[in-house]
Amino acid sequence: MTRLVLLLILNLFIVNIYAESVGGFSGISIPNLYLSNDSEGLNISKIGGGFYPQYSDPGHFVGISYQNNHYSQNSWSKTANQYGLIYNNYNLKDWSGYNINLNVNNLNGSHLLVTDSQINFKINTTTNTQLLVNRDRIETQPSLDSGIFYTLSGVSLEHQFIKRLSLVGLLGMMDISDGNKRWLVKAKLIYDLFPNQGVNLQLRYRQFRDTNTQLPNNYFNPDYYSESLAGLGIRQHLSGWVISGFAGVGRQYVTGTPSTVTKLIEGSVDSPVYSRIFFRARAGCSNAGEFQGPNYSYRYWMNEFIFSY
Numbered sequence: 001m002t003r004l005v006l007l008l009i010l011n012l013f014i015v016n017i018y019a020e021s022v023g024g025f026s027g028i029s030i031p032n033l034y035l036s037n038d039s040e041g042l043n044i045s046k047i048g049g050g051f052y053p054q055y056s057d058p059g060h061f062v063g064i065s066y067q068n069n070h071y072s073q074n075s076w077s078k079t080a081n082q083y084g085l086i087y088n089n090y091n092l093k094d095w096s097g098y099n100i101n102l103n104v105n106n107l108n109g110s111h112l113l114v115t116d117s118q119i120n121f122k123i124n125t126t127t128n129t130q131l132l133v134n135r136d137r138i139e140t141q142p143s144l145d146s147g148i149f150y151t152l153s154g155v156s157l158e159h160q161f162i163k164r165l166s167l168v169g170l171l172g173m174m175d176i177s178d179g180n181k182r183w184l185v186k187a188k189l190i191y192d193l194f195p196n197q198g199v200n201l202q203l204r205y206r207q208f209r210d211t212n213t214q215l216p217n218n219y220f221n222p223d224y225y226s227e228s229l230a231g232l233g234i235r236q237h238l239s240g241w242v243i244s245g246f247a248g249v250g251r252q253y254v255t256g257t258p259s260t261v262t263k264l265i266e267g268s269v270d271s272p273v274y275s276r277i278f279f280r281a282r283a284g285c286s287n288a289g290e291f292q293g294p295n296y297s298y299r300y301w302m303n304e305f306i307f308s309y
Contacts, residue, residue, distance in 0.1 A: 026052060026055055026308065026309055028307050029305060032048045032050070032305075033302060034301070034302040036300035036301075037299060038299075039295075043071070047067070047068050048066050048067030050063050052086070057092065058278050059097065062087045063086055064084065065082075068081055078145075080105055080137075087099075092273055099117060099118050103115065107144065108144075108147060113135065114135050114136045115134065118132045118133075126160040128157070130155070132153070133152070134150075135151045135152070138150060138176070140219050142216070149177050150174050150175065150176045163192075164192040165189075165192075167190070169185075169186065172186075180211060180215055182210050182211075184208045185205075185206065186205070187204070187205045189202065190233070198234050199233070200232070201230075201233075202246065203230050204228070207227070208224075209223065210222060224255040227251070228250045229249065229250030230248055231247050231248020240271070243268070244268050246267075249261065249263050250262050260295075262287055263288075265284060265285050265286075266285075267282070267283055278305070279303070280304045282300075283301045285298070
C-alpha cells in the first residue's frame, strides 16, 4: 500500500507539472459509478472519481483516478482498490485520437496492472480504425478468488459503403492468465432507416473460440460460441444533448447445445460537451453468454460527472 501511495503522489506531481506548463482549466470527476447485478446473484459496485489538472473538454484531459470495486454473492464478498493515470486526447467530432489509462488494482493482497485504452485514427473519409488493449480481472466469484485475469488486444475497422450503410468489424485475442486463449470476432451492419429521425437498423454478430476447455470451471469457456442479433437503434441530438439507444433480439449457439433466444436493451445520454458540468450515463440489460455462461442475464447502470473550473 505504501508503494501505491508513493506512486499516486508521483503521478500527481507529474500531471501538475504538465498542467502548469500548458495552463487552462482543471476538472474533477465525482462520482463515477458502475452498478450491476445478474441472474447468478452477483452484485458489483464500482465507485470512484478523478482529478484532472489539465482539462479542456471530455475528450481532452490528463489526471489521476481512484476507484473502489465491491463484489458480493450470497454470503461471499471481495473488495478491491484501484489507482490510475488517465490521458485523453481525441476529437469529439470524429473520435480520432487516443484514450490511455493505466491503473493498479489491489485485490486479495495482489497488485494487477489494468487498462482500457484505445487509439483511433482515420484512414480516409469513409474508414476509421481503432487499436485497443483491455486488461482486467474476470469478474466471477471463482475467478476473483483465484486471481484470474485477461489481456485483450484487438483491432476494429469501420467503413461506410454508401451514405446510409456502414459496417463495423473487430478481431481480437484474449490471453487469459490460466493458460486459455479466446479468439473474438464481432461485426455490426448499420443502415440509417430514417436519417432525419436518427433511427437505424442494426444486424450484430459475434463469436469466440476457447483453446482450452478442460480448465477448472472458473468461468464460461466453451469450444465455440456465437450470437446473431437484429434490432433498432436511435441517436438524437437535442440542444447539445446526445441520446442514443438500441433494442434487439436474436439467437445464441454453444457447441453441443440447441440455440436459444437472446435479448439486448441499452441506452445512453451525454450532456453538452462544452459546458462547465458534463454528465454521461449508460444503462442496459442483456441475456446472452458472457464469462458466466449462456443461461445468463445481467443489468447495469453507469454514470460520470465532470466539473471543470
